[in-house]
Amino acid sequence: MAKGAKVYGLTGGISTGKSTVCAYFKELGVAVIDADHISRDICQPGKAAFYKIREVFGETVLTPEGKLDREKLAQIVFSDAVKRKQLEAITHPLIMEAIRHQIETLVKEGKKNILVEAALIFEAGYEKDFDGVIVVTCTPEQQLKRCMQKRRISMTEAKKWIQTQLSLEEKEKRAMVVIDNSQTPKQTQEKVKELLQKLSWR
Numbered sequence: 001m002a003k004g005a006k007v008y009g010l011t012g013g014i015s016t017g018k019s020t021v022c023a024y025f026k027e028l029g030v031a032v033i034d035a036d037h038i039s040r041d042i043c044q045p046g047k048a049a050f051y052k053i054r055e056v057f058g059e060t061v062l063t064p065e066g067k068l069d070r071e072k073l074a075q076i077v078f079s080d081a082v083k084r085k086q087l088e089a090i091t092h093p094l095i096m097e098a099i100r101h102q103i104e105t106l107v108k109e110g111k112k113n114i115l116v117e118a119a120l121i122f123e124a125g126y127e128k129d130f131d132g133v134i135v136v137t138c139t140p141e142q143q144l145k146r147c148m149q150k151r152r153i154s155m156t157e158a159k160k161w162i163q164t165q166l167s168l169e170e171k172e173k174r175a176m177v178v179i180d181n182s183q184t185p186k187q188t189q190e191k192v193k194e195l196l197q198k199l200s201w202r
Helices: 018-027 035-042 050-059 069-077 080-110 138-151 155-163 170-172 187-199
Strands: 008-013 031-034 115-116 132-137 178-179
Touching: 008 018, 008 170, 018 031, 018 050, 018 080, 018 115, 018 187, 031 080, 031 170, 035 080, 035 115, 050 069, 050 080, 080 115, 080 132, 132 170, 138 155
Parallel strands: 008 115, 008 132, 031 115, 132 178
Antiparallel strands: none
């Protein structure tokens, strides 16, 4: 994805702790690009994705102030695979374009190792764009519990959310490295440090 630098993807299942692990990488000086942050930005009024989403999904996915109601949109695509694909077709290319632009900027700043946190690297078929993909995982029971707590939803709803993505088992098989986030925060931090040493990231 970038000449003169190694660009790694970081992904995992819903509520496995991707953002937590990325925070540890940041603390250790690794340049991290957050795809979810980019997604929020490109969906702001005045941005390309906002107009395309409004055109496809209508005014019902907007707030009274005219902004995108992400929660309402999420509920729509959650229950309709066709609409989910429509949304992904709008956002994914724009997100990747923004990621590439940020990577170019970081490389010009002299960064040699860059981490891109994104939820759907495998599902969207972007794994080949990276020098390797790191997968954050935990036990299925922990994932379910964390999803329920984070989203404040029932077990049935949490299971449905989790099933919209590839299974953790499949992601682990396709990973360059797996970081097990099922233990204590300190243990996860140590695994991140070990990985940085293994990859000789500076």
